[in-house]
Amino acid sequence: MGGSDVRGEEEPAETGGDHRASGATDSVDRAIEAFRAGEPICVHDADDREGETDILYPATAVDPDALAQLRNDAGGLVCVALAADVADAADLPYYVDAVEHPATMTGATAYGDRPSFSLTVNHSGTYTGITDEDRALTISELGGFAADVADGALGGGDGTLADPTDAFAEEFRVPGHVHLLRAAPELLDERRGHTEFAVALAEEAGIPPAVVVCEMLDDASGEELSVAGAREYADRHDIPFLEGEDVVGALQRDTERR
Numbered sequence: 001m002g003g004s005d006v007r008g009e010e011e012p013a014e015t016g017g018d019h020r021a022s023g024a025t026d027s028v029d030r031a032i033e034a035f036r037a038g039e040p041i042c043v044h045d046a047d048d049r050e051g052e053t054d055i056l057y058p059a060t061a062v063d064p065d066a067l068a069q070l071r072n073d074a075g076g077l078v079c080v081a082l083a084a085d086v087a088d089a090a091d092l093p094y095y096v097d098a099v100e101h102p103a104t105m106t107g108a109t110a111y112g113d114r115p116s117f118s119l120t121v122n123h124s125g126t127y128t129g130i131t132d133e134d135r136a137l138t139i140s141e142l143g144g145f146a147a148d149v150a151d152g153a154l155g156g157g158d159g160t161l162a163d164p165t166d167a168f169a170e171e172f173r174v175p176g177h178v179h180l181l182r183a184a185p186e187l188l189d190e191r192r193g194h195t196e197f198a199v200a201l202a203e204e205a206g207i208p209p210a211v212v213v214c215e216m217l218d219d220a221s222g223e224e225l226s227v228a229g230a231r232e233y234a235d236r237h238d239i240p241f242l243e244g245e246d247v248v249g250a251l252q253r254d255t256e257r258r
Contacts, residue, residue: 027250028201029250032204032205033205034239035058036205036206038060038061039061039239040057041055042055042216043194044243045244047227049193050193052215052225053215053216053230054214054216055212056197056213058202058208059139059143059210060143060207061140064132067132067135067136070212073233074215076214077179078178078212079117079178080142080178080210080213081116081183081194081198081199082146082180082199083150083199084183085209086145086149086150087183089165090149090165092119092168094182095117095119096117113193117180117181118181120174120175120180121138121174121176122176122178123137123173124172128177129176130177134177135178141171141172142172145164145171146209147208148167181213183195183196183198184196187200195213197242198211199211200251
């Protein structure tokens with residue numbers, strides 16, 4: 001009863017919608033706590049979009065074991081989603097804007113959105129860049145760069161702090177083996193892809209807005225892993241599983257309460 005001393009009063013019954021909203025919020029809260037603890041979550045975007053579930057991992061928490069988990073258990077492309085202001089600070093373009101070639105995509109993808117891909121990078125301390133250790137280094141240092149941008153440790157504008165673009169160029173090399181993704185500036189109000197879900201949840205968790213996303217594939221069919229299969233995996237490994245619509249609803253309700 002929220003601290004009330006009244007006894008014997010019945011709580012008002014929840015409607016079906018209220019119950020679903022409460023359950024969804026609880027799930028999102030659990031996922032946010034997992035992010036804060038440096039642990040992965042699973043997010044299914046929507047049946048009428050990609051229809052895929054990705055494993056999401058805070059970039060600063062990624063080590064070689066986490067990379068092996070992504071490679072073996074998910075199997076898709078290992079990418080790092082960056083908040084728009086972090087990408088802007090590093091002067092990272094959209095790939096389709098940077099490459100002039102007859103094959104460069106000029107419209108939307110098959111699922112209706114503009115591609116969020118930017119450049120590919122390796123950290124300067126890597127060798128080939130593809131090993132679990134090398135990619136984990138690249139990813140964790142991307143998380144560190146995002147943290148520096150978010151904390152105001154770069155780009156003071158008065159010459160007292162390092163220029164973020166120069167700092168990025170000192171740490172990373174293009175091309176590389178880690179794909180960068182630029183989140184839409186307005187996040188879920190503008191685009192509802194895994195890139196935006198990842199960054200929105202990171203911001204809600206108060207962690208650096210740099211998150212690994214990796215699609216879950218089915219070993220037998222080679223197609224995207226079914227929602228049921230992804231849920232079973234998440235349950236087996238005690239990983240929070242979220243539906244995209246529940247993330248949108250929970251974050252909207254949180255915004256309204258502020």
